Amino acid sequence: MMLKNPASKYAAFQPVRLSDRAWPDAQITQAPIWLSTDLRDGNQALIEPMDGARKLQMFQALVKIGFKEIEVGFPSASQTEFDFVRKLIEEDLIPEDVTIQVLTQAREHLIERTFESLQGAKRAIVHLYNACAPIMRRVVLGMDEDGIVALATSQARMFQDLAARQPGTQWTFQYSPEMFSGTELAFSKRVVDAVTEVWQPTPERKCIINLPSTVEHSTPNIFADMIEWMHRNLARRDAIVLSVHPHNDRGTGTAAAEFAVMAGADRLEGCLFGNGERTGNLDIVNVALNLYTQGVPPQLDFSEIDEIRRVVEHCNQLPVHPRHPYVGDLVYTSFSGSHQDAIKKVFSARKEGDIWNVPYLPIDPKDLGRTYEAVIRVNSQSGKGGISYLLESEFGLELPRRLQIEFSQVVQGVMDAEGKELTAHDLWTLFEKEYGLHDVAAPQHRLTEQRGAGETTEVELLADLVFAGQPVQIQGRGTGPIDAFVDGLQQATGRSVRVMDYHEHAIGAGANAKAVAYLELRVDDGRTLFGVGIDANIVSASLKAIVSGLQRGTRAEDNAPAELDAATAR
Numbered sequence: 001m002m003l004k005n006p007a008s009k010y011a012a013f014q015p016v017r018l019s020d021r022a023w024p025d026a027q028i029t030q031a032p033i034w035l036s037t038d039l040r041d042g043n044q045a046l047i048e049p050m051d052g053a054r055k056l057q058m059f060q061a062l063v064k065i066g067f068k069e070i071e072v073g074f075p076s077a078s079q080t081e082f083d084f085v086r087k088l089i090e091e092d093l094i095p096e097d098v099t100i101q102v103l104t105q106a107r108e109h110l111i112e113r114t115f116e117s118l119q120g121a122k123r124a125i126v127h128l129y130n131a132c133a134p135i136m137r138r139v140v141l142g143m144d145e146d147g148i149v150a151l152a153t154s155q156a157r158m159f160q161d162l163a164a165r166q167p168g169t170q171w172t173f174q175y176s177p178e179m180f181s182g183t184e185l186a187f188s189k190r191v192v193d194a195v196t197e198v199w200q201p202t203p204e205r206k207c208i209i210n211l212p213s214t215v216e217h218s219t220p221n222i223f224a225d226m227i228e229w230m231h232r233n234l235a236r237r238d239a240i241v242l243s244v245h246p247h248n249d250r251g252t253g254t255a256a257a258e259f260a261v262m263a264g265a266d267r268l269e270g271c272l273f274g275n276g277e278r279t280g281n282l283d284i285v286n287v288a289l290n291l292y293t294q295g296v297p298p299q300l301d302f303s304e305i306d307e308i309r310r311v312v313e314h315c316n317q318l319p320v321h322p323r324h325p326y327v328g329d330l331v332y333t334s335f336s337g338s339h340q341d342a343i344k345k346v347f348s349a350r351k352e353g354d355i356w357n358v359p360y361l362p363i364d365p366k367d368l369g370r371t372y373e374a375v376i377r378v379n380s381q382s383g384k385g386g387i388s389y390l391l392e393s394e395f396g397l398e399l400p401r402r403l404q405i406e407f408s409q410v411v412q413g414v415m416d417a418e419g420k421e422l423t424a425h426d427l428w429t430l431f432e433k434e435y436g437l438h439d440v441a442a443p444q445h446r447l448t449e450q451r452g453a454g455e456t457t458e459v460e461l462l463a464d465l466v467f468a469g470q471p472v473q474i475q476g477r478g479t480g481p482i483d484a485f486v487d488g489l490q491q492a493t494g495r496s497v498r499v500m501d502y503h504e505h506a507i508g509a510g511a512n513a514k515a516v517a518y519l520e521l522r523v524d525d526g527r528t529l530f531g532v533g534i535d536a537n538i539v540s541a542s543l544k545a546i547v548s549g550l551q552r553g554t555r556a557e558d559n560a561p562a563e564l565d566a567a568t569a570r
């Protein structure tokens with residue numbers, strides 16, 4: 001049960017005393033160093049940790065994306081972990097520009113096993129951690145502050161000894177004061193300074209100091225303050241690559257990472273799509289693509305993001321959420337009418353080479369290997385903009401505005417009845433049915449030009465058509481074929497038709513090109529409605545459109561609007 005007074009159980013985080021903080025004004029202008037910990041922190045969070053084959057698949061995907069530093073495991077944790085590191089080294093699977101990293105607790109037998117796993121490696125980052133937070137000191141490790149410093153420094157010395165015994169490897173040491181986010185800043189500095197005192201890094205041979213929000217406890221601005229404080233106060237800062245390792249317990253891992261880089265961090269540790277314990281590690285894809293959309297090259301390649309997602313889902317055996325930033329199935333999709341309207345208008349106005357500024361789409365989906373197909377999907381929240389966008393992008397129909405309005409009412413009627421999404425194909429089927437595109441046969445016609453009164457020319461049109469199921473022969477005159485057809489139709493059927501507006505365009509190209517005609521008609525001096533005709537011949541398309549409109553008028557009188565049958569609605 002939730003408490004009426006949560007303060008009786010939970011303590012508020014404390015702000016950092018840093019009145020001259022500089023990070024809020026900083027801008028990120030280059031990518032940080034990235035470290036993927038998918039194969040370690042991500043892996044240790046899985047229901048079933050990856051086997052060797054899955055680990056290799058993930059490793060190769062990470063290399064392909066462009067990671068230069070990859071934490072490949074916790075070799076002392078299990079034989080699978082150990083064997084995977086051995087496989088990478090023995091089978092020479094690590095590219096020249098990639099460095100592997102491994103993690104160990106500050107315990108002697110685990111450190112020894114870790115160095116053993118790295119025998120023969122050309123380069124390696126060995127990552128040492130021990131918890132520093134008061135609750136961990138007091139309850140879990142049973143040590144005071146001095147004890148923690150002694151533990152960290154003795155294990156740091158052991159790193160040096162073991163590394164010296166494997167001189168063929170180019171070593172980089174990394175230290176994490178675990179639970180940095182829940183530790184007093186002064187104590188974090190004390191432990192880190194003590195470790196770097198042992199390692200004596202130089203600007204030429206730096207060590208990595210990694211500050212984890214092992215559990216995210218505070219708003220990201222507090223984390224940024226903590227990083228800026230460490231950045232300013234750590235000893236030997238110029239000999240340190242300052243790394244952060246955010247988790248996402250409060251849902252602000254991305255913000256914490258970005259603020260931390262603004263506050264002085266050089267390096268970010270995280271996982272693809274934010275896999276990792278509890279609510280996950282920092283989502284590296286999210287941060288990298290946030291940089292990209294600010295015009296900063298992220299140095300990681302996500303141009304085939306769906307392929308990467310498939311590998312990650314296979315290796316982790318966990319799905320990526322449909323709303324996950326940049327990659328989810330639905331993140332480039334607008335269902336709502338006003339969004340669709342804006343996207344459609346801006347897409348048409350946009351010119352190649354323009355800075356990307358498309359409402360509701362922070363990134364061009366094509367940059368990540370997506371198409372525009374899913375950008376607009378139609379359901380009961382949609383309007384004419386989305387419907388006509390799909391008909392145009394998928395079927396080449398450029399509906400005039402008033403026809404968009406007319407047809408969207410037809411779609412809305414179906415939506416109200418069915419309540420389901422309609423795909424572009426469903427819309428096309430409904431459009432074909434509503435405008436009788438299959439019912440109206442092309443009127444067989446013959447045109448002859450005749451000189452009219454004065455300078456004018458007239459045409460005479462003879463046509464055979466099927467109207468309301470009956471064969472009809474018509475003969476009419478007018479200033480053009482449409483005029484003559486309308487005249488003949490009126491004489492033969494007694495139905496009056498006035499053409500109020502006319503639009504046509506081509507669909508397709510070359511031998512397969514067709515003309516589509518949209519005619520707005522006033523039928524029998526009653527309602528105004530559209531008829532649509534598609535034909536290889538432009539005159540036939542227009543004549544078909546007139547018959548289409550007239551038949552719709554008749555159907556409207558019978559009060560029988562087109563309905564989506566079960567097969568169409570799917």
Ligand SMILES: CC(=O)SCCNC(=O)CCNC(=O)[C@H](O)C(C)(C)COP(=O)(O)OP(=O)(O)OC[C@H]1O[C@@H](n2cnc3c(N)ncnc32)[C@H](O)[C@@H]1OP(=O)(O)O
Pocket residue numbers: 041044074076077078105106107110129130131140141178214
């Ligand atoms: C925040 C993080 O992600 S840290 C990384 C955590 N990752 C993992 O733990 C995954 C891999 N770990 C493992 O497979 C196992 O924990 C192993 C194989 C490494 C060790 O297993 P075990 O020896 O059975 O120890 P176990 O993990 O149960 O217990 C930890 C012991 O080490 C101590 N310990 C924990 N962390 C540290 C540390 N960094 N330095 C020193 N001692 C530590 C604990 O106090 C405990 O001591 P105790 O046995 O005296 O009570």
Ligand SMILES: CC(C)C(=O)C(=O)O
Pocket residue numbers: 041103129176178179210212213214215245247
């Ligand atoms: C080992 C450390 C870096 C860790 O994973 C964490 O604190 O979250």
Ligand SMILES: [Mg+2]
Pocket residue numbers: 041212214245247281
């Ligand atoms: Mg972690």
